[in-house]
Amino acid sequence: MILIDETHDAARRSWVDSANGHPDFPVQNLPLGVFAGANGPRIGVAIGDLIADVRGLAESGLLDDRWLPALTQSTLNAWFAGGPEDCRALRRLLSDLLSGEAQRAAVEPHLVRMPDATMHLPCAIGDYTDFYVGIHHANNVGKQFRPDQPLLPNYKYVPIGYHGRASSVRVSGEPVVRPKGQRKPPDADVPDYGPCRRLDYELELGMFVGRGNALGDAIPIGQAAEHIAGYCLLNDWSARDLQAWEYQPLGPFLAKNFLTSISPWVVTPDALAPFRRPMSPRPKGDPAPLPYLSDATDSSNGGLGIQLEATLLTRKMRAAGLPPHVLSRGEAAAAMYWSAAQIVAHHASNGCNLQPGDLIGTGTLSTADADGLGSLLEISQGGKTPMLLPSGETRSFLDDGDEMLMSARCAANGAVPIGFGSVSGIVTAAR
Ligand code: CA
Numbered sequence: 001m002i003l004i005d006e007t008h009d010a011a012r013r014s015w016v017d018s019a020n021g022h023p024d025f026p027v028q029n030l031p032l033g034v035f036a037g038a039n040g041p042r043i044g045v046a047i048g049d050l051i052a053d054v055r056g057l058a059e060s061g062l063l064d065d066r067w068l069p070a071l072t073q074s075t076l077n078a079w080f081a082g083g084p085e086d087c088r089a090l091r092r093l094l095s096d097l098l099s100g101e102a103q104r105a106a107v108e109p110h111l112v113r114m115p116d117a118t119m120h121l122p123c124a125i126g127d128y129t130d131f132y133v134g135i136h137h138a139n140n141v142g143k144q145f146r147p148d149q150p151l152l153p154n155y156k157y158v159p160i161g162y163h164g165r166a167s168s169v170r171v172s173g174e175p176v177v178r179p180k181g182q183r184k185p186p187d188a189d190v191p192d193y194g195p196c197r198r199l200d201y202e203l204e205l206g207m208f209v210g211r212g213n214a215l216g217d218a219i220p221i222g223q224a225a226e227h228i229a230g231y232c233l234l235n236d237w238s239a240r241d242l243q244a245w246e247y248q249p250l251g252p253f254l255a256k257n258f259l260t261s262i263s264p265w266v267v268t269p270d271a272l273a274p275f276r277r278p279m280s281p282r283p284k285g286d287p288a289p290l291p292y293l294s295d296a297t298d299s300s301n302g303g304l305g306i307q308l309e310a311t312l313l314t315r316k317m318r319a320a321g322l323p324p325h326v327l328s329r330g331e332a333a334a335a336m337y338w339s340a341a342q343i344v345a346h347h348a349s350n351g352c353n354l355q356p357g358d359l360i361g362t363g364t365l366s367t368a369d370a371d372g373l374g375s376l377l378e379i380s381q382g383g384k385t386p387m388l389l390p391s392g393e394t395r396s397f398l399d400d401g402d403e404m405l406m407s408a409r410c411a412a413n414g415a416v417p418i419g420f421g422s423v424s425g426i427v428t429a430a431r
Contacts, residue, residue, distance in 0.1 A: 003088065004273055007095040010416050014098045016111070018048030023409065024265075024419030027099050030091055031265035031420075032076055032230070036118040041074040046265050046421070047098050049114050054094075056110035062103060063093055075124045076208070076266065080229035081356035083211040084269070087229065091270050119264035121171050122232070123208055123357030128169055128260065129347060130204075130236060130252075130361040131161040135337035137364040140378045156286050159293070159338040159346045161363075164236075165257035169359060171264050172423040178400065178430040179258040181242035191245055195430035198240035198383065199398040202364040203310045203374035203406055205332055206234035206262050207340055209358040219348040221295040224341035225302070227354065230266035231340075233308075233406050233423040234361045237261065240377055240397065262359070263406075263423040274415035277303035277333045292349055293342045302339030304332040306420075307409050308365060310374065315401030317391045324405060325389050327379060330372025332408075335365035400429045 006012070007028065013020050014027040025031070025046040035044045035051055044051040057063055058071040067086065070078040079086075097103050132138055135155075142150030154160065178199055184191035210229030213219050219227055236256060243255030279302050288294065295302075308331070311324035338346075343362070348354055364374040373379045380386055380396040388394055398404070404427075408420040 003270065005092070007091055007270070008274055008415060010414060012095070012099050014047060015101060015104050016048045016050055016098060018050065019098070020048075022048045023417065024421050026416050026418060027095060028416040029267065029271045029418040030094050031267045031271065032079075032122065033265045034075060034120040034122050035112065036120065041120045043071055043073070043076060043079065044112070045094055046114065051112045051114055051117055052094070052098065052107065053110040053112060057097070057107065060106065060110070062097060062106060063090065075357065076122045076229070077124055077357035080123065080208060080210040081212070084226050087210070087268055088270055091268065119171050121169065121262070122264065122266050123359070125166040125169050125357055125359045126355050128164040128166040128359045128361070129161050130164045130256070130363060131159055131338070131343050132363040133159055133338040133343060134335045134363045134365045134374065136335060136368050137366040137374055137378065140366060140373070144382045156337075157290065159343050161343070161347070162251045164260065164361070166359070168257055169260045169262060172261055172425070174259065174261055174425055176237055176259055176425045176427045178427060179239050179242065179254070180430050181239060181254050182245055183241045184245045185241070196239035196242055197397070199427060200238045200240050200376045201310065201398070201404045202236035202238055203308055203328060204234040204236055204364055205304070205306065205362045206232045207360050208232070208266055209344075209354045209356055209360065212355040213348050213353055215353040216351040217348070218351060219345055219354070221293055221298065221341060221345040224344040225269065225298065227344050228269055228340055229356070230268045231272065231420070232266055233263040233408055233420050235261040235404060235406055235423055235425065236361055236364070237425070238375070261423050261425050263421050265421045267418070267420055271418055272304065272410065274412050275305035275410035276301040277305045279303045279339055280334060280336070289342065293345060295341065298339050298341045302341055304336070304340070305410055305412060306332040307411070308332060308406065309408070310404065310406045312389070312395070313403045313405065314389060314391060314393055314399065316393055317389065318403070320391060322390055328366070328372050328374055330365065330367035330374075332362070332365055334367050335372070335374070336362060398427050400427050402427045
């Protein structure tokens with residue numbers, strides 16, 4: 001159910017001055033996160049350059065007292081488990097508190113400057129799954145290995161995914177220690193063990209599971225969207241040389257699980273309501289999704305109108321005061337062959353139980369054109385076409401000292417634009 005209500009009203013302004021016209025966090029967004037307070041991690045909401053301490057608001061009686069047990073936790077798991085109705089009601093209350101003057105004096109003591117806050121993971125992530133729904137990425141990568149058949153026959157029937165590792169998911173800013181592993185270049189007879197030589201990023205969206213499902217029960221496609229508590233940016237750091245050698249026959253393992261970085265703010269489905277699009281039409285001749293993945297409402301508004309951007313700043317560029325170099329720009333809706341709801345419905349279709357706070361990645365989101373490629377593997381065509389940077393340096397893959405930063409914005413006619421904040425990480429030498 002997609003609801004546009006007074007919280008999306010473009011005329012609504014906050015008494016927090018920095019929120020009005022803020023590229024990411026105007027009062028129409030209100031993403032939830034976990035920040036370090038004086039007494040440990042607490043739940044907060046981003047508003048302009050500030051964080052409103054949601055726990056503080058709840059304990060002051062400014063929210064619904066029934067929510068106290070969930071909103072006073074140090075993660076969002078219990079809150080997300082409550083489901084979309086409570087999330088919607090909290091959004092309405094926070095929007096009123098931060099736009100109306102009535103409670104301003106009561107709310108102001110609960111505001112914290114965002115630059116002073118350390119962000120934590122929003123949830124205790126029990127399980128992390130990464131999908132592969134970016135069809136242009138799948139095509140581009142597939143071509144490098146199988147020029148005649150880039151997409152395997154299952155791709156257009158199955159939202160392909162694999163179980164990732166939750167323990168190494170970290171919030172933005174975590175240093176990216178260059179992983180070591182088995183490397184076997186094509187011209188070598190045997191592998192050796194050492195630092196990754198082809199370190200890459202993957203531009204993805206992450207989604208957090210809200211209400212879960214019992215083991216053995218599926219989630220019907222028509223209800224799947226209501227099980228998503230929110231979205232973030234996700235960088236699935238990837239060691240391509242390790243990956244090429246290890247991935248057959250069971251798929252990604254050590255090439256992927258050394259670190260996954262996410263942005264700290266969880267943008268809710270309600271905040272994204274004005275930016276929904278129809279799903280990209282399937283190319284002529286493609287099979288229709290099987291009935292358990294097919295839903296008319298989802299086809300007409302399951303597309304995410306989220307503009308993604310990935311930038312690179314090398315050590316040399318940083319020293320020279322150069323701005324980050326844009327590697328890619330593109331829209332999630334144009335990249336995704338399967339919707340978020342289809343991903344969730346498929347994941348639970350065998351009775352696998354999703355749990356509140358689980359993290360699901362979409363897979364690399366590349367657009368059809370060269371401006372929106374979501375990994376260096378695609379940009380440099382597997383290292384064959386290094387790119388030239390404004391500093392005069394070239395890159396096929398990431399060097400030590402390189403910083404990757406990803407951001408996302410949403411815009412639509414009649415709506416106040418919102419953003420996701422960012423996820424970044426600097427590569428450090430292997431140890
Ligand atoms: Ca991935």
